[in-house]
Amino acid sequence: xxxxxxxxxxxxxxxxxxxxxxxxxxxxxxxxxxxxxxxxxxxxxxxxxxxxxxxxxxxxxxxxxxxxxxxxxxxxxxxxxxxxxxxxxxxxxxxxxxxxxxxxxxxxxxxxxxxxxxxxxxxxxxxxxxxxxxxxxxxxxxxxxxxxxxxxxxxxxxxxxxxxxxxxxxxxxxxxxxxxxxxxxxxxxxxxxxxxxxxxxxxxxxxxxxxxxxxxxxxxxxxxxxxxxxxxx
Ligand code: SF4
Numbered sequence: 001x002x003x004x005x006x007x008x009x010x011x012x013x014x015x016x017x018x019x020x021x022x023x024x025x026x027x028x029x030x031x032x033x034x035x036x037x038x039x040x041x042x043x044x045x046x047x048x049x050x051x052x053x054x055x056x057x058x059x060x061x062x063x064x065x066x067x068x069x070x071x072x073x074x075x076x077x078x079x080x081x082x083x084x085x086x087x088x089x090x091x092x093x094x095x096x097x098x099x100x101x102x103x104x105x106x107x108x109x110x111x112x113x114x115x116x117x118x119x120x121x122x123x124x125x126x127x128x129x130x131x132x133x134x135x136x137x138x139x140x141x142x143x144x145x146x147x148x149x150x151x152x153x154x155x156x157x158x159x160x161x162x163x164x165x166x167x168x169x170x171x172x173x174x175x176x177x178x179x180x181x182x183x184x185x186x187x188x189x190x191x192x193x194x195x196x197x198x199x200x201x202x203x204x205x206x207x208x209x210x211x212x213x214x215x216x217x218x219x220x221x222x223x224x225x226x227x228x229x230x231x232x233x
Pocket of ligand 1: 056059060063065071128129130145146149
């Protein structure tokens, strides 16, 4: 993975993008990727997000699955230009099999509404897809086991923008030592996608003083999203 932050990049973020324009190539490579992640599963008959979701729902690659009710794959527009990535499912998410439906999810809904973004317009997922017991942070080995599932999910959705909600998502997708407090709000570029690290909504519930910073970050996201939509129309 190649990461640049926006201060290192001289080019506009959404010029021609080999990764995103090469979707057909990605689909062909997908079979090999899926076989590595799930070597014992029958080959998928189609390269689609839904087929990948069904396969991921059978996942037992780490011990988190033992105590979780099920795999919370994620939800939203399968062709979303904005993907929000959180840490992992909590109790409510585990119960309902949906991401961000607890208190933090309700706050995320309010942030989306304030930004004039419909939840159905974007996609929402997590770094780990099974609930860590007691809502503890996912461990390194659990993140390592689950990250390939998210990476394949990202390829299939092919979003232009990824919003990393919190330190766990930022460290999983940007770099392991990413300092969320110091570098939130600063665009990062990853494989021709733009990543915006910001605080997790749960952090805002604990410390409402962080809301202003998140709102500033989301406004940057909306600005770029509007620009992309304008270029595509
Ligand atoms: S957390 Fe991820 S890797 Fe672990 S069992 Fe669940 S889906 Fe599989």
